[in-house]
Amino acid sequence: MRKYAVCWILFALLILQGCGDRERFTGTESGGEWSKSPSASASTAQLPGPSADAFKMPDVVPHLEVTVGGATFEAQKGGYCWDDKEKGISECADAAAMPPSIEDVKVKLPAHAGDEIALAWSGDPPDSVHSIAYFPGTERPVEAIEVKDGKLRVASGEGDQLYVVTAVWPQGTVPYFFGVRVEADEDAENARKTDNALRQLAWEAMPEGDKTSVVGDWHEAEVDAAGFDPSGLAIVNSEGDMIDLPSTGSERWSTLTFHTKNEAMLGPMVAVIDRESRELLGWVLRF
Numbered sequence: 414m415r416k417y418a419v420c421w422i423l424f425a426l427l428i429l430q431g432c433g434d435r436e437r438f439t440g441t442e443s444g445g446e447w448s449k450s451p452s453a454s455a456s457t458a459q460l461p462g463p464s465a466d467a468f469k470m471p472d473v474v475p476h477l478e479v480t481v482g483g484a485t486f487e488a489q490k491g492g493y494c495w496d497d498k499e500k501g502i503s504e505c506a507d508a509a510a511m512p513p514s515i516e517d518v519k520v521k522l523p524a525h526a527g528d529e530i531a532l533a534w535s536g537d538p539p540d541s542v543h544s545i546a547y548f549p550g551t552e553r554p555v556e557a558i559e560v561k562d563g564k565l566r567v568a569s570g571e572g573d574q575l576y577v578v579t580a581v582w583p584q585g586t587v588p589y590f591f592g593v594r595v596e597a598d599e600d601a602e603n604a605r606k607t608d609n610a611l612r613q614l615a616w617e618a619m620p621e622g623d624k625t626s627v628v629g630d631w632h633e634a635e636v637d638a639a640g641f642d643p644s645g646l647a648i649v650n651s652e653g654d655m656i657d658l659p660s661t662g663s664e665r666w667s668t669l670t671f672h673t674k675n676e677a678m679l680g681p682m683v684a685v686i687d688r689e690s691r692e693l694l695g696w697v698l699r700f
Contacts, residue, residue, distance in 0.1 A: 473495065473497055473500060473502050473504075473536075473584075474490070474493065474495045474504070474506075474585075474587060475534040475535045475536035475537070475539075475580075475582075475587070476488075476534070476535040477490075477532060477533070477534055477535075477578065477580070477589040478532075478533045478534075478535070479530060479531070479532060479591050480530070480531040480533070481522055481524050481528055481529070481530045481531070481567070481593060482522060482523060482524050482525075482528060484522050486520045486522065486591070488578065488589040488590060488591040489513075489517075489518070489519060489589065489590055489591065490506065490508065490587060490588070490589055491508045491511050491513070491577075491587070491588035491589065491590060492505075492506060492507050492508035492511075492588070493505070493506055493508075493585055493586065493587040493588065494506075494585050495584050495585040495587070496584055496585060497584045511577060511588055511590070512545075512547050512575060512577050512590065513575070513590055514549075515547075515549040515550075515573050515575050515592060518575065518590065518591065518592035520591065520592065521573060521592035521593060521594045522593055522594070523593070523594050523595075523596050524567045524593040524594070524595055524596070525567065525595065525596060525598045525601065526567055526568065526569045526570060526571075526595055526598060526601060527566055527567060527569070527601065528566065528567040529564055529565075529566060529567075530564065530565045530566065530567060530576075530593075531563060531564050532560070532563045532564065532565070532578065533563065534580070537582070538563070539580035539581055539582050540581050540582060540583070541580075541581045542560045542563075542578060542579070542580050542581070543557070543560065543578075543579055544557070544558040544559075544560050544565055544576055544577065544578045544579075545557055545558065545576070545577050546558050546568045546574055546575070546576055547574070547575040547576075547577070548568075548570065548572070548573075548574060548575075549572075549573050549574075549575055550572065550573065551570075551572070553570070556568055558576070560578070567593055567595060568595075569605075570595060571595050571596065571597055572594070572595060573592060573593075573594055573595075574592065574593050574594075574595055575590065575591075575592050576590065576591055576592070576593070577589070577590045578590070578591075604638075607688065608636040608638075609632070610691065611636060611667060611669055611686050611688070611691070612631060612632060612634045612636070612669060614686060614691060614693055615634065615669045615671075615684035615686060615693060616631045616634075616671075618651050618684070618693045619651070619671070619682065619684075620651055623673075623682055626673040626674045626675055626682075627671045627672070627673055627682065628672045628673060628674055628676075629672060631671060634669045634670060634671050635669065635670040636667060636668075636669055637667060637668045637669075637670070638667045638688060640663055640664045640665075640666060641663055641666040641667070641668050641685055642663060643658050643663070643685070646697055646698070647697070647698035648685065648694070648695040648696065648697060648698065649695055649696050649698050650695050650696070651693075651696070655698075656695050658685070658694055658695065659694075662687065665687055665688050665689050665690075666685055666686065666687055666688065666694065667685075667686050667687075667688045668683050668684065668685055668686075668697075669683070669684045669686065670682070670683050671683075671684075679699040679700065680697075680699045680700065681699075682696065682699070683696065683697040684696055685697065
């Protein structure tokens with residue numbers, strides 16, 4: 414019986430010795446050393462900790478990317494409040510009074526008058542958009558710029574231009590702003606000077622009685638340089654006499670349209686001018 418008891422005690426001691434960390438003796442010429450086997454806690458210590466980005470507030474207010482002249486950049490935001498009840502996010506951001514100073518604009522890309530400006534939002538497109546152009550350092554009044562299909566055009570003129578684009582969503586209204594530096598376009602400038610010369614030529618040749626019926630500034634008369642087809646139209650001179658236009662050269666002709674008070678009954682005043690010779694050929698007969 415004593416023999417069995419001793420065996421059970423030895424067996425229990427062997428089991429208890431195996432439950433602890435195992436150590437292995439490594440012999441060397443100068444002696445030996447004990448080394449521990451890696452424990453489970455060592456392997457778990459190598460697991461990556463939680464990322465700080467997991468607790469970062471998502472950027473829910475859309476960004477506006479602007480593309481002009483082949484370059485794309487992000488527009489700056491003005492002050493806004495954004496309330497997204499579905500996502501449980503509500504935030505407000507303060508900014509300088511609108512419109513900002515041109516010095517506050519970080520990016521002013523070069524462009525030419527008439528260049529296309531494309532707008533693209535990072536999130537859902539807004540329900541409505543409107544844009545205003547400012548002309549710093551000049552007395553030129555602000556201009557509302559039409560936004561169509563997410564695109565607008567660089568306003569005429571030269572120098573710095575500041576654009577404020579206001580976008581409206583159900584969650585809030587956000588103003589964005591950016592700048593462009595309009596460079597001189599020699600061809601466009603020459604065309605503008607020619608148009609102004611034609612306007613003046615037509616205005617000076619217009620009968621005094623008709624001038625009083627013109628609506629608006631004659632400097633803004635509409636110029637169409639695409640050529641003129643007189644088929645089916647009667648042409649008169651400044652005295653009202655019927656005339657025949659030359660049989661050739663219509664591709665050089667431009668028309669200038671002056672809107673009038675009695676336009677609904679008689680139509681506008683339309684001058685026909687040879688663009689190359691700067692000669693007034695006549696007026697389209699009003700009925």
